[in-house]
Amino acid sequence: MTSIETTAFQRLEADGRLVKPAHKGPTHVAGRFAFRGEIELTSDPEVLLTAAFAAAQGGETALSFLAGQLATFSELPALVAALDGALAPDGKYFIYVGDVKRGDRYQVSFGDSSLYVLPYDDVSVYNELIDFLYLDKTKMKKFDTAAKIDAIADGAAKYDETFPKVTYEEGLARI
Template sequence: MMTSIESTAFGRLEAEGRLLKPAHKGTTHHAGRFGFRGEIAITLEPLLTLEAVFAAAQDGDAALSFVAGSLSSFKQLPALAESLGASVKPDGKYYIYVGDLDRASRYQISFGGVSLYVLPIDDTSVYNELIELFYLDKLKMKKYDTAEKIDTIVDAGLKYDTSYEVISYEDGLKRL
């Protein structure tokens, strides 16, 4: 049976008009997985987006299992957490690249019991950052279709188990 967007955590985001510029919005090669590559609107007025998003959810799960994307500013994290709300869960994996973080900064910051990996982004893409972070084979990745790229990144991201310095959002603001 085909997984529909309505049966995943993407259903609410779609209904609210938050899934923008999709390069992929549909099932992947993994049974029951729905994937998205594009932008997620954090606020609609004014428009603020999580850019270069890779995200996935399982059929019947009310929360996204994986999200990766970039924000231009650390100060946008609370708005992101608020907009995702119940669409994220404590055991999900969320990688947020932030443009104004110092290059050596790597943090875990919790919002409402949900931990985000907050990482700096160089003048590269989220895609390239994820390939490097998860030690994926860039040459193999080039041969994959978008759904297979999403699956490979999500599978690696869900297995990724490292700890970064755990700080509060307020502590992060002081370090900018």
């Protein structure tokens, strides 16, 4: 069984960033640890990645998957700073942002890592991910939380489309 101490979540847990967990533990995939809840990015002022889903493999220092919601595009640097090294070039990171215009989708790079930035349309991140990754809603309803995270993380790992690549500054100018 994979414990938090052997994953990229260790530092986030030690820093008190993993808040309001609906799930914080191993999943049904061998070696995978996952979190569902909120991730505190800054405390003053409080900025949260809400409706967060994340997964990491034991023994790895980066998250393999992350999804969640930010209120504004301008909070992306706080997300990257809070994760400090927990993002990998081959990870899949889907961030739904409240002030990104409908229909806009970007890939924004921070260092070697890239974030998929999507508009948030007042639907839950969970439902957005199911639709976005073409997962079977009927099957998902039968899963426990760990299995739901596994299905979403596995679907994200297979995702290989690209969006227009923009710098953070270019994206901010489009808001």
